[in-house]
Amino acid sequence: MTLIINGEARDVAAPSLAALLEALELDAAVVATAVNGRFVRRADRMVTLLAEGDAIEILAPMQGG
Template sequence: MERLIEELGFSEQTIATAVNQEFVRSKDRGETLLVEDDTIEIVTPRQGG
């Protein structure tokens, strides 16, 4: 998962991640393997008002 995050350009940002609707902690991303048909969510914080 960590490689995908880097390839998508999110490596320098604060993000939240999930695979198949299960939260993945930042320290676990390097150990999280992805397989075909996994659903990956990457969420970035936004300010609003």
């Protein structure tokens, strides 16, 4: 299915947000996620199902000073 990940269309076979993070080889503990503009808590990623055309935002924390 085609998902919009951080503004870029990508074909990914991932039924859930947790599966998507695994497929992208991202450490789920250090990213923030949103689906269609709604924040998804880490505990809810496994049950957050994805559908064709969903917009996914994956953000990593930044350090600086």
